[in-house]
Amino acid sequence: MDYQHAQIAEFYDIANPWAEDADFYLSVAGLRPCSVLDLGCGTGTLCCALAELGHRVTGVDPAAAMLTVARNKPHAERVEWVESSAQRYKAPRRFDLIVMTGHAFQILLTDADALAVLKTMRGHLKQGGRVAFETRNPRVDWVDAWGERVRMLPGGLIETLEITGEDGESISFRTSYRFPTGALTTSSTLRFPSREHVEALIARSGLVVRDVFGDWNSGSFEAVRSREIIFIAQMAG
Numbered sequence: 001m002d003y004q005h006a007q008i009a010e011f012y013d014i015a016n017p018w019a020e021d022a023d024f025y026l027s028v029a030g031l032r033p034c035s036v037l038d039l040g041c042g043t044g045t046l047c048c049a050l051a052e053l054g055h056r057v058t059g060v061d062p063a064a065a066m067l068t069v070a071r072n073k074p075h076a077e078r079v080e081w082v083e084s085s086a087q088r089y090k091a092p093r094r095f096d097l098i099v100m101t102g103h104a105f106q107i108l109l110t111d112a113d114a115l116a117v118l119k120t121m122r123g124h125l126k127q128g129g130r131v132a133f134e135t136r137n138p139r140v141d142w143v144d145a146w147g148e149r150v151r152m153l154p155g156g157l158i159e160t161l162e163i164t165g166e167d168g169e170s171i172s173f174r175t176s177y178r179f180p181t182g183a184l185t186t187s188s189t190l191r192f193p194s195r196e197h198v199e200a201l202i203a204r205s206g207l208v209v210r211d212v213f214g215d216w217n218s219g220s221f222e223a224v225r226s227r228e229i230i231f232i233a234q235m236a237g
């Protein structure tokens with residue numbers, strides 16, 4: 001997905017409104033003010049909601065267009081916005097909670113990139129702090145579940161998703177938007193690593209898995225049935 005494209009960034013919140021995953025991450029942060037790092041924060045919806053609750057939030061994303069949308073939201077002035085990939089992000093401070101949401105972890109197509117992001121998390125985590133992120137369960141037949149999906153969205157926006165390829169752990173697809181004044185198409189590839197694979201990478205990064213949930217109500221992960229693999233990790237040792 002070309003998140004650098006101004007119109008794609010504008011459509012993002014229409015196609016991805018507030019949902020139960022955001023409620024889940026708010027509840028992980030809790031009500032006691034803490035410091036939160038959101039890697040791949042996109043249009044900053046979660047960051048702004050966390051800031052409204054009194055948390056001290058840093059939102060990091062490599063796409064300037066997504067950050068422009070984020071900066072114009074209520075409470076955005078309380079958030080520190082940083083234009084950077086999660087792999088390259090470096091700050092001289094540590095956080096109580098580090099999240100990567102909206103399946104941004106699946107944009108990381110290689111072990112090297114996923115490990116680099118987990119190391120960023122490990123390197124910026126306070127002692128006693130937590131890391132939380134999710135990836136979709138590869139045991140679900142996503143090609144079948146997504147098929148050729150057409151969604152009629154608010155504002156006359158029509159989104160069409162079409163699978164264009166499958167390659168081992170990856171699925172590629174094309175997303176097209178038609179809107180009252182035009183149309184555009186963008187391509188994406190997402191990786192679907194297994195729970196065991198991600199756990200091995202987490203261990204290599206110096207983190208340790210504390211919980212694995214299978215849905216946004218903190219239900220336990222079931223290898224075949226769960227759609228999500230939601231990891232809560234902390235510092236090893």
Ligand SMILES: C[S@@+](CC[C@H](N)C(=O)[O-])C[C@H]1O[C@@H](n2cnc3c(N)ncnc32)[C@H](O)[C@@H]1O
Nearest residue numbers: 003040041042062063066085086101102104107
């Ligand atoms: C699906 S959006 C998720 C946005 C937001 N976290 C949410 O839940 O709505 C994926 C985001 O990851 C960002 N992204 C892509 N590559 C990244 C990387 N290497 N490090 C951090 N973020 C990245 C994109 O720019 C995009 O904003």
